[in-house]
Amino acid sequence: MFRDLLASLTLEEKASLCAGADMWHARGVERLGLPSWMMTDGPHGLRKQKPSGEGAGLFDSVPATCFPPAANLAATWNRDCLERVGRAVARECLAEDVGVILGPGVNIKRSPLCGRNFEYFSEDPLVAGELAAALIEGCQAEGVGTSLKHFAANNQEKYRLLSDSVVDERTLREIYLPAFEIAVRKAAPWTVMCAYNRVNGTYASENRWLLTEVLRDEWGFDGVLMTDWGACNDRVAGLEAGQDLEMPGPSHRHEKAIVEAVREGRLSEAVLDRTVERLLALASRVAMRRKEGFKADFDAHHRLAREVAAESVVLLKNENSFLPLEPKGKIAFIGEFAKKPRFQGGGSSHIEPTRLDDPWTEANNLGGFELIYAAGYSSKGDKPDPALIEEARKAAAAADRVVLFVGLTDRIESEGYDRTHLDLPEAHAALLEAVVGANPNVAVALSNGAPVAMPWLDRVPAVVEGYLGGQAAGGAMVDVLFGRVNPSGHLAETFPLRLEDTPAYLWYPGGRGMTEYREGVFVGYRHYETKKAPVLFPFGHGLSYTAFGFSNLRVPSGTVDGSKPVTVTVDVTNEGPVAGKIAVQLYVGDVERSVPRPEKELKAFEKVSLEPGERKTVSLTLDFRAWAFWSPERKAWTIEEGEFTVSVGASSADIRVSAPVAVRDFTAVPSFPDRDSILPEFRAFPVGAKFADILSAPFKASLGHLDPDSPEAKMAETMTEEIPLRAMLNFAAGSISEELTDAVIAVIRGERPESDLEGMKGWK
Numbered sequence: 100m101f102r103d104l105l106a107s108l109t110l111e112e113k114a115s116l117c118a119g120a121d122m123w124h125a126r127g128v129e130r131l132g133l134p135s136w137m138m139t140d141g142p143h144g145l146r147k148q149k150p151s152g153e154g155a156g157l158f159d160s161v162p163a164t165c166f167p168p169a170a171n172l173a174a175t176w177n178r179d180c181l182e183r184v185g186r187a188v189a190r191e192c193l194a195e196d197v198g199v200i201l202g203p204g205v206n207i208k209r210s211p212l213c214g215r216n217f218e219y220f221s222e223d224p225l226v227a228g229e230l231a232a233a234l235i236e237g238c239q240a241e242g243v244g245t246s247l248k249h250f251a252a253n254n255q256e257k258y259r260l261l262s263d264s265v266v267d268e269r270t271l272r273e274i275y276l277p278a279f280e281i282a283v284r285k286a287a288p289w290t291v292m293c294a295y296n297r298v299n300g301t302y303a304s305e306n307r308w309l310l311t312e313v314l315r316d317e318w319g320f321d322g323v324l325m326t327d328w329g330a331c332n333d334r335v336a337g338l339e340a341g342q343d344l345e346m347p348g349p350s351h352r353h354e355k356a357i358v359e360a361v362r363e364g365r366l367s368e369a370v371l372d373r374t375v376e377r378l379l380a381l382a383s384r385v386a387m388r389r390k391e392g393f394k395a396d397f398d399a400h401h402r403l404a405r406e407v408a409a410e411s412v413v414l415l416k417n418e419n420s421f422l423p424l425e426p427k428g429k430i431a432f433i434g435e436f437a438k439k440p441r442f443q444g445g446g447s448s449h450i451e452p453t454r455l456d457d458p459w460t461e462a463n464n465l466g467g468f469e470l471i472y473a474a475g476y477s478s479k480g481d482k483p484d485p486a487l488i489e490e491a492r493k494a495a496a497a498a499d500r501v502v503l504f505v506g507l508t509d510r511i512e513s514e515g516y517d518r519t520h521l522d523l524p525e526a527h528a529a530l531l532e533a534v535v536g537a538n539p540n541v542a543v544a545l546s547n548g549a550p551v552a553m554p555w556l557d558r559v560p561a562v563v564e565g566y567l568g569g570q571a572a573g574g575a576m577v578d579v580l581f582g583r584v585n586p587s588g589h590l591a592e593t594f595p596l597r598l599e600d601t602p603a604y605l606w607y608p609g610g611r612g613m614t615e616y617r618e619g620v621f622v623g624y625r626h627y628e629t630k631k632a633p634v635l636f637p638f639g640h641g642l643s644y645t646a647f648g649f650s651n652l653r654v655p656s657g658t659v660d661g662s663k664p665v666t667v668t669v670d671v672t673n674e675g676p677v678a679g680k681i682a683v684q685l686y687v688g689d690v691e692r693s694v695p696r697p698e699k700e701l702k703a704f705e706k707v708s709l710e711p712g713e714r715k716t717v718s719l720t721l722d723f724r725a726w727a728f729w730s731p732e733r734k735a736w737t738i739e740e741g742e743f744t745v746s747v748g749a750s751s752a753d754i755r756v757s758a759p760v761a762v763r764d765f766t767a768v769p770s771f772p773d774r775d776s777i778l779p780e781f782r783a784f785p786v787g788a789k790f791a792d793i794l795s796a797p798f799k800a801s802l803g804h805l806d807p808d809s810p811e812a813k814m815a816e817t818m819t820e821e822i823p824l825r826a827m828l829n830f831a832a833g834s835i836s837e838e839l840t841d842a843v844i845a846v847i848r849g850e851r852p853e854s855d856l857e858g859m860k861g862w863k
């Protein structure tokens with residue numbers, strides 16, 4: 100389609116298109132009527148630098164709705180919320196003439212310490228991928244592109260431009276890539292942004308395996324691959340690997356490098372042309388969807404931000420129905436966050452909000468009760484201020500009930516650096532001690548982008564996790580505290596008891612040049628559930644002001660064909676007094692596993708809304724991948740035939756109903772035994788079974804004198820069954836010929852007829 104256009108470009112023009120025009124614009128080809136276009140952060144709202152701004156302009160952007168960040172969006176477990184946020188963000192982009200928004204980020208929360216976890220969805224790839232896909236679909240349906248980032252294995256801020264993420268392929272395939280894969284396959288983002296770090300020795304921006312073999316060839320991505328800002332290293336290698344657009348630009352040295360490489364025959368012009376075609380296609384896509392004079396409805400977007408923020412609030416603990424608060428008597432709001440909320444994280448996603456709700460004002464608007472306030476700490480520092488704490492203690496003592504607003508500060512978590520511990524800032528922890536000492540009737544309302552430890556949990560009746568919530572978080576929190584909204588958020592990550600318990604603890608963040616993902620696929624709940632290790636709050640946890648019952652789990656009977664999707668249904672009933680929503684979670688565990696696999700893995704989920712007393716049948720679909728693991732030997736997704744457990748519940752640790760399912764892998768390529776195979780592997784084939792009997796007969800005969808219950812007999816039997824053929828032959832004292840061995844293997848593979856074996860030495 101762009102062949103003609105391409106043909107009219109000079110080599111220099113083509114090379115110049117491969118980098119941005121400036122910090123935020125891609126180049127167009129003015130003389131051919133293709134204008135330059137703008138991309139900008141993202142992800143949970145528009146961060147468009149004011150025209151006067153310099154550099155990255157982190158604090159100099161036009162006002163835009165600050166929607167809840169991904170940590171919140173994930174806690175909704177609600178695809179519909181994400182889709183609507185995507186649409187709203189896109190409309191603000193159209194109003195500002197932005198063609199592509201830089202997000203969402205779907206990197207997996209490998210450790211709760213990653214400073215950017217607030218911008219990422221989950222420790223689970225299915226949650227991250229499904230929700231990101233919904234956001235992308237919403238945004239792109241309005242005509243604004245997205246940039247799925249940061250591809251891939253960018254799971255820490257420490258040394259993010261230097262570090263080599265050393266991850267085995269199975270772990271990449273099962274944990275770190277599927278969120279990208281789901282989003283690409285389902286929602287086809289217009290662009291993907293590659294990460295700063297190296298992946299197994301090669302920079303993500305130059306990693307041909309990642310960018311071309313996996314992303315494009317396997318998953319079918321046909322959009323533009325851009326670098327993260329400043330992630331381009333060897334420009335020519337990047338192009339060859341499949342990377343299209345260097346950001347920011349311009350980069351005269353890289354333009355020159357491309358031109359020279361083509362002229363000297365080191366880079367095929369066809370490779371450059373392929374990239375330029377993709378860039379032209381994107382530029383024209385953006386141009387076609389431009390809407391001059393478009394106006395966004397900021398009031399409606401603020402309301403949406405509040406609705407979604409409220410849906411993301413997770414009620415972690417609620418002893419004796421302490422919440423919701425009745426609007427009566429004297430209530431103290433303590434903590435500066437009640438008046439100056441921390442509602443977003445720092446870094447490239449930092450949005451200049453159109454307005455800002457705070458809990459104090461929102462609660463006052465409710466009326467009917469006396470509301471008092473004490474700051475308790477100051478945003479200026481994280482050290483305790485005795486005078487502020489004393490004032491707060493008095494306020495707590497004077498009130499009937501207290502809501503304590505604490506959490507993390509920007510100094511502790513942000514893009515650019517990781518946390519080093521899971522504690523609250525000292526000032527918040529000291530305040531909490533003083534307040535619970537003065538009045539035990541305390542609900543803790545948390546504002547933080549990632550889990551904190553709660554050594555104080557037993558001393559408070561209620562804890563509400565608000566994450567960072569966006570510009571309407573203050574109103575949303577009040578909606579939940581006072582029961583105007585029934586909380587339905589669920590954790591998309593585990594809250595550990597201690598940092599030392601977290602799966603990556605020993606290896607995170609690694610050294611200056613490398614971080615080894617030695618915990619493998621055992622990330623988040625996959626680790627805790629498999630090790631049966633206690634946690635503070637499990638993955639998927641989230642309470643409600645009502646109660647839900649699960650019944651009537653129906654799984655397919657007989658043996659399931661693993662290659663085809665199957666449907667599982669379960670009845671969910673609202674057994675309590677108020678309407679509510681719940682994230683119904685389906686986990687699959689491979690009972691007969693011969694490789695280490697997690698005890699259970701989330702394979703489907705659905706957010707369901709129920710009136711009091713209402714029952715709904717929820718349908719969940721499981722496809723091939725629900726049963727499969729990535730086999731490094733076969734280099735393919737593989738199902739091990741046998742029994743699996745399908746369980747449904749309200750968290751990874753709160754399973755309500757489960758059933759066994761037998762799965763057959765109808766797609767499997769039979770794997771034939773070879774010289775490295777053990778006898779049971781030969782026995783799967785009739786000729787192999789006979790061969791195994793011949794091989795083991797002399798051993799059996801020589802061990803005939805042993806008591807079958809003796810340890811010696813057990814050892815001999817185990818050895819005979821677990822010894823590979825090549826070693827077995829060493830003990831066969833020449834009674835089995837090489838010729839026979841090769842012939843048996845060839846017969847099993849169907850390469851020779853069985854009659855060939857007749858008369859061979861050793862074959863009886």
Ligand code: BGC
Nearest residue numbers: 140141155201248327328447
């Ligand atoms: C971040 C990206 C962001 C880009 C542009 C980078 O430092 O990693 O997520 O989109 O800057 O601001």
